[in-house]
Amino acid sequence: MSGPNVGIVIVSHSPLVAQGAADMVRQMVGDRVPLAWCGGNADGSLGTNARAILAALEAAWSPAGVAVLVDLGGAETNSEIAIEAIGEPRSAKIVICNAPIVEGAVIAAAEASGGAPLSRVVAAAEELAPR
Amino acid sequence: MSDMHTHVRIDIIANNEALVEFVVTHGTGIHARPAVMFTKLARSFPCVIELEVDGSGIWLNAKSIVKVLAARIRKGSTLKIVARGVRADEAVHALCMLVEGSFGEGMSHAGSG
Amino acid sequence: MPEVAEDVAVPADPTMPASRSWVGQGGGEGWFVGPAYLAVDVMLDPVVDPSLEADDLLEAIALAASEIEAVMTAADPLSAGVLEFQAAMLRDTELAQPALRRIAAGDGAALAWAAAMDDYVAAFQDAGDGRGARNMDLVDIRNRVLATLCGVPRNSFPAGSVFVGEDMEPSAFLEHDWSEGGAIALSGGSLASHVSMLAGSRGIPMVCGLGDFSIRLGQTALVDGSDGRVVTDPRDTDLGLARRNAGRAADGRFRAATGAISLSANINQLGDLELFDPSVCAGIGLVRTEFLFGAQGPFAEEELQLSIYRQIAARFPGPTWIRLFDLGGDKPLPATGKISRNPLLGQRGVRFLLAQPNLLRTQARALLRTAAEFDIGVTIPMVTVPEEIEAVRAIFLEETAGLDRAGVAHAMPEIGMMVEVPAAALMLERFTNADFFSIGTNDLLQYLTAAARDDGGMHDLQQKALPALAKLTSACVTAADQMGKRLSVCGDLAGDPAGVAMLSAAGVRRLSIGPAQFPRIVTLLAESARS
Numbered sequence: 001m002s003g004p005n006v007g008i009v010i011v012s013h014s015p016l017v018a019q020g021a022a023d024m025v026r027q028m029v030g031d032r033v034p035l036a037w038c039g040g041n042a043d044g045s046l047g048t049n050a051r052a053i054l055a056a057l058e059a060a061w062s063p064a065g066v067a068v069l070v071d072l073g074g075a076e077t078n079s080e081i082a083i084e085a086i087g088e089p090r091s092a093k094i095v096i097c098n099a100p101i102v103e104g105a106v107i108a109a110a111e112a113s114g115g116a117p118l119s120r121v122v123a124a125a126e127e128l129a130p131r
Numbered sequence: 132m133s134d135m136h137t138h139v140r141i142d143i144i145a146n147n148e149a150l151v152e153f154v155v156t157h158g159t160g161i162h163a164r165p166a167v168m169f170t171k172l173a174r175s176f177p178c179v180i181e182l183e184v185d186g187s188g189i190w191l192n193a194k195s196i197v198k199v200l201a202a203r204i205r206k207g208s209t210l211k212i213v214a215r216g217v218r219a220d221e222a223v224h225a226l227c228m229l230v231e232g233s234f235g236e237g238m239s240h241a242g243s244g
Numbered sequence: 245m246p247e248v249a250e251d252v253a254v255p256a257d258p259t260m261p262a263s264r265s266w267v268g269q270g271g272g273e274g275w276f277v278g279p280a281y282l283a284v285d286v287m288l289d290p291v292v293d294p295s296l297e298a299d300d301l302l303e304a305i306a307l308a309a310s311e312i313e314a315v316m317t318a319a320d321p322l323s324a325g326v327l328e329f330q331a332a333m334l335r336d337t338e339l340a341q342p343a344l345r346r347i348a349a350g351d352g353a354a355l356a357w358a359a360a361m362d363d364y365v366a367a368f369q370d371a372g373d374g375r376g377a378r379n380m381d382l383v384d385i386r387n388r389v390l391a392t393l394c395g396v397p398r399n400s401f402p403a404g405s406v407f408v409g410e411d412m413e414p415s416a417f418l419e420h421d422w423s424e425g426g427a428i429a430l431s432g433g434s435l436a437s438h439v440s441m442l443a444g445s446r447g448i449p450m451v452c453g454l455g456d457f458s459i460r461l462g463q464t465a466l467v468d469g470s471d472g473r474v475v476t477d478p479r480d481t482d483l484g485l486a487r488r489n490a491g492r493a494a495d496g497r498f499r500a501a502t503g504a505i506s507l508s509a510n511i512n513q514l515g516d517l518e519l520f521d522p523s524v525c526a527g528i529g530l531v532r533t534e535f536l537f538g539a540q541g542p543f544a545e546e547e548l549q550l551s552i553y554r555q556i557a558a559r560f561p562g563p564t565w566i567r568l569f570d571l572g573g574d575k576p577l578p579a580t581g582k583i584s585r586n587p588l589l590g591q592r593g594v595r596f597l598l599a600q601p602n603l604l605r606t607q608a609r610a611l612l613r614t615a616a617e618f619d620i621g622v623t624i625p626m627v628t629v630p631e632e633i634e635a636v637r638a639i640f641l642e643e644t645a646g647l648d649r650a651g652v653a654h655a656m657p658e659i660g661m662m663v664e665v666p667a668a669a670l671m672l673e674r675f676t677n678a679d680f681f682s683i684g685t686n687d688l689l690q691y692l693t694a695a696a697r698d699d700g701g702m703h704d705l706q707q708k709a710l711p712a713l714a715k716l717t718s719a720c721v722t723a724a725d726q727m728g729k730r731l732s733v734c735g736d737l738a739g740d741p742a743g744v745a746m747l748s749a750a751g752v753r754r755l756s757i758g759p760a761q762f763p764r765i766v767t768l769l770a771e772s773a774r775s
Contacts, residue, residue, distance in 0.1 A: 024540070028536070028540075029515075030232060031228055031231060031515070032515065059220070059224050113514055114551060114555040124547065163381075166329075167328050195336050197336045198338055
């Protein structure tokens with residue numbers, strides 16, 4: 001295996017959803033891909049919070065970059081805040097995918113586990129895989 | 132088929148301090164060879180690393196194989212790992228991945244022939 | 245370690261000592277006859293030197309660690325791994341703490357150390373769940389440091405003898421000179437222990453769990469690892485039996501040496517790829533696709549399947565044989581609303597796929613696209629008649645038309661079959677439309693013996709009926725040779741040394757094995773090639 005694989009972060013309003021998606025990913029790719037998830041507000045209610053997303057980005061960080069899967073609008077907004085907080089140069093290598101959270105995470109992780117670069121991982125999730 | 136379910140939350144408490152809490156799913160817990168791998172990995176980081184099992188409130192040095200074995204970490208144990216110092220978040224992440232990945236021992240190959 | 249009781253019985257005929265035999269659990273195949281050496285416990289008198297202090301203890305521990313590390317650097321990876329645990333313990337400053345506390349309370353260093361280590365050993369033993377098998381490492385550490393502290397040379401036994409004791413320290417095994425042969429007979433011990441692993445990997449006969457048995461120092465003892473028997477003062481008949489036990493395995497090894505056997509990998513999930521050494525792995529003989537995608541199983545999207553198949557096919561230089569989803573029977577069947585009374589004999593394997601063509605078509609497209617870039621073969625599960633292969637080929641061909649229209653790169657892979665249904669195995673020559681054959685011994689043996697393979701109570705019966713499988717395998721090998729097609733064997737038998745002997749005697753030259761069994765078969769074949 002040459003070089004580290006792209007990392008995957010899953011952000012949902014529900015920790016159960018995020019964890020469940022992460023479980024499905026883990027079942028398939030094991031530990032070949034850096035993976036972290038987060039969900040819920042700091043007080044445990046449904047929602048997202050930038051601090052937790054930041055921690056997840058740190059945990060799943062890879063020199064090859066990170067693909068972020070989100071569910072509803074707020075998740076995307078808070079993810080952007082977290083990416084800004086991480087700052088240059090790493091923020092340039094973190095991309096939020098426009099994809100359904102579970103299917104996107106699974107195909108992104110599959111591509112990542114094969115050593116695909118960030119652009120292809122994101123494209124696979126967004127169904128723009130080159131034909 | 133897969134027992135690699137873990138409940139992982141990594142919190143960053145302050146600068147240079149990281150905590151992770153999860154349930155151990157590795158079939159035989161952390162003893163003998165897994166303990167060697169775990170403590171060897173912990174020793175490769177310069178920060179202080181401690182662990183607590185099943186909410187006991189007792190924090191043990193994660194770099195000591197004697198302490199880790201005495202902790203009797205079994206399948207189903209809740210493990211908390213705290214690291215303080217340089218590369219604390221990396222240490223916590225690496226140790227978590229090691230345990231989550233069942234120490235690379237793979238899964239059973241029962242299946243059709 | 246406790247002394248083994250001395251035998252006080254006097255045989256009736258002084259010119260022909262009565263032979264006695266005991267049964268335990270056998271490890272480390274083969275057999276050996278030699279004089280018995282009775283291990284004595286290093287139960288040194290701790291009062292020996294009351295002036296020994298904390299510094300002496302720490303020095304002895306450091307010395308012990310260096311000694312172990314020295315053995316590790318010269319040892320093979322398996323042995324080094326066994327010792328790594330001991331070295332890690334000795335280098336941990338926490339290890340000596342209980343002993344140091346006792347010394348501070350007034351005990352001599354040797355007594356303090358022995359008592360503290362005995363506490364550790366007892367704690368380890370209580371833990372249950374498999375840890376007990378490691379307490380010999382703690383005993384090993386205890387005795388090594390104690391011997392240094394008291395200036396006593398460690399237990400060593402003569403080359404070419406039979407080590408007799410309650411259990412055996414791993415480092416004692418590793419420091420011993422086995423070049424003149426030897427064997428191990430233990431009243432206690434465990435097949436899960438480090439010593440058992442090491443004995444197995446070196447081919448040293450070992451029997452453990454014998455319980456109390458009588459043997460004298462120097463008495464001739466036969467240790468038969470395959471049979472799990474120890475015989476004192478063995479007669480010619482005992483030796484003959486041992487030779488026959490070993491001979492069965494030896495024949496297979498001899499045949500293996502005359503025609504090289506190639507080893508491929510069995511893959512259930514992506515993580516398995518890293519578990520095989522590419523330098524000895526000829527390719528992948530079996531990918532169980534129904535396990536690759538976790539909970540989604542056979543419903544995985546085409547793009548996802550393609551991504552995973554590519555990674556697997558790219559791993560080894562040789563061909564990758566990927567089996568179509570093998571569903572039904574004892575494996576989870578996607579809900580179809582039907583309940584079968586006899587799932588093992590009903591709609592499973594290719595029968596199921598042909599009844600649920602949408603699953604098959606998606607998988608076919610992913611495989612066609614993979615074949616454009618990699619050397620893969622597609623294996624059809626549970627084939628009974630050639631028409632099933634025809635039907636699968638037709639579906640693959642139909643899907644190429646769709647891929648053409650979409651302008652997607654694809655190629656037709658080789659399409660072969662699992663040989664696991666007796667009706668197919670008995671008339672392999674009918675299957676001219678299969679490109680290769682893969683014998684699935686688990687299912688084939690199950691159907692041949694009419695005994696369920698996942699029923700523990702049926703295991704012995706299946707083993708006794710192996711000659712029938714051997715005969716059928718031999719016929720398949722002949723048929724495949726005449727048709728000029730490759731034949732490989734996957735299944736538990738291919739990962740078992742006795743099974744490999746049987747298969748190679750039947751003419752099999754290709755095996756596909758799971759990660760846990762792969763290393764020992766590599767060793768088996770390497771050793772037979774040398775001898």
